[in-house]
Amino acid sequence: MPIKFACVECNRLLQVKDEFAGRQVTCPKCGTVMAVPMPGTESAGEHSFGPAPPAGFEDRSAYGFARDEPAHREPPRAASQQAGGFAGIRTETGGYTPRHLPNYLVQAILCTIFCCQPFGIVAIVYAAQVNGQLATGNYRAAQASSNSARTWCWAAFLCGLALMLVWMLAFVMLPALSRM
Amino acid sequence: MNDVEAKTVSRFLVSHRAGSAGVVMASLLGALILFAHDPANSSLFPACPFRALTGLHCPGCGTLRALHQLLHGNLAASFSLNPLMVVCLPVVAYWLVSCFLRAVNGRGLPSVLVSAIWIYVLLGVIVLFWVLRNVPHYPFSLLAQ
Numbered sequence: 557m558p559i560k561f562a563c564v565e566c567n568r569l570l571q572v573k574d575e576f577a578g579r580q581v582t583c584p585k586c587g588t589v590m591a592v593p594m595p596g597t598e599s600a601g602e603h604s605f606g607p608a609p610p611a612g613f614e615d616r617s618a619y620g621f622a623r624d625e626p627a628h629r630e631p632p633r634a635a636s637q638q639a640g641g642f643a644g645i646r647t648e649t650g651g652y653t654p655r656h657l658p659n660y661l662v663q664a665i666l667c668t669i670f671c672c673q674p675f676g677i678v679a680i681v682y683a684a685q686v687n688g689q690l691a692t693g694n695y696r697a698a699q700a701s702s703n704s705a706r707t708w709c710w711a712a713f714l715c716g717l718a719l720m721l722v723w724m725l726a727f728v729m730l731p732a733l734s735r736m
Numbered sequence: 737m738n739d740v741e742a743k744t745v746s747r748f749l750v751s752h753r754a755g756s757a758g759v760v761m762a763s764l765l766g767a768l769i770l771f772a773h774d775p776a777n778s779s780l781f782p783a784c785p786f787r788a789l790t791g792l793h794c795p796g797c798g799t800l801r802a803l804h805q806l807l808h809g810n811l812a813a814s815f816s817l818n819p820l821m822v823v824c825l826p827v828v829a830y831w832l833v834s835c836f837l838r839a840v841n842g843r844g845l846p847s848v849l850v851s852a853i854w855i856y857v858l859l860g861v862i863v864l865f866w867v868l869r870n871v872p873h874y875p876f877s878l879l880a881q
Contacts, residue, residue: 560745570742581740592740658847661855662831665824668862669796673786680859688852719785727783 557595564590567657657698659686660705667709671716679708757839763832771807775800793880795820795866817881820865 558571565588572581577594661683668676682705689698775781786794798818805814806822815822834844869879 569745571745572740572742576740579740581742584742584744592742662828665858665862666828669794669799669821673794673866677859677863680855680862684852684855684859687849687855690849691851716785720782723783723785723788 559592559595561593563588657686657690657695657702658706659683659702660709661687663709664705664712667712667716672712672719675708675712675715679705679712682708753839753842756835756844759835760832760839767803767807770800770804774804776804792870793866795862795869797869797880816878819879820862 557574559574559577560569560571562569563583565583568583570581570583572592574595576592579592580589581592582589660679664676664679664683667679682701685701686698686705689695689701769780773780781800784794784797786792787797796818799821802814802817802821805811805817806825811822830845834847838844865879868876871877
């Protein structure tokens with residue numbers, strides 16, 4: 557069962573064979589070096605694989621950076637040095653969370669203006685929550701809010717599209733057909 | 737050394753890059769149509785559902801006409817049709833440029849992490865604009881034309 561986890565710098569979803577758990581991997585897109593998290597500890601939003609982690613891994617951050625892991629003492633600064641600067645927001649357990657989590661704010665604004673006001677406003681609220689949660693380093697909640705913002709944007713877009721189609725059908729096409 | 741092979745997997749149906757390319761192309765197509773046709777005179781454009789159902793202005797009413805005026809260089813006319821949209825335009829433009837760059841080289845512009853407070857302020861401004869432009873008295877009637 558392959559391990560799926562997000563790159564700590566660019567947040568792209570990566571996939572490695574599960575035999576590489578704990579090993580150093582280079583992100584093929586941004587070149588950041590990071591440790592492959594153990595199965596069950598990685599957090600990629602709706603993607604969670606593997607059994608629950610054993611007790612000793614409880615204080616790991618979502619991306620497997622543990623400060624008191626004696627065997628694999630890869631310095632967390634490897635990620636930031638590779639990227640040439642601050643790699644992300646430091647969590648309480650000493651790991652790094654990625655900055656690049658989309659908040660869908662622009663999409664939510666456009667959906668509110670063009671498509672469906674109530675759903676669009678909900679999307680804007682979730683977009684605001686993403687920023688707030690990223691600022692406090694609460695990555696798991698920020699990922700959930702990001703997913704919610706995206707869902708409500710789609711809901712607004714599809715609702716607006718459906719209303720537009722109904723309108724065109726009722727007020728444009730049917731009268732045109734009845735005149736034929 | 738490091739022989740661990742990782743491959744990127746898409747979270748969605750299409751890759752992020754393809755989605756960005758689609759957004760850019762749809763925007764260009766929309767801009768072309770808006771340049772050629774004035775929504776004030778043309779029946780090409782669908783009606784606003786909110787206005788059709790309630791008769792009131794939604795926060796986006798006038799956006800298409802304002803964009804048409806903007807594409808022809810009339811900033812004042814554009815602003816009078818929907819001032820909120822004109823003000824928000826730089827933010828949308830930044831996002832579109834980021835989409836274009838992501839479609840081209842895979843990395844967009846750096847995302848600006850504003851405090852959540854400002855997003856709630858923006859939401860308040862949108863709702864306030866929505867309410868005020870429906871007040872039929874001067875000066876609020878200036879917000880909706």
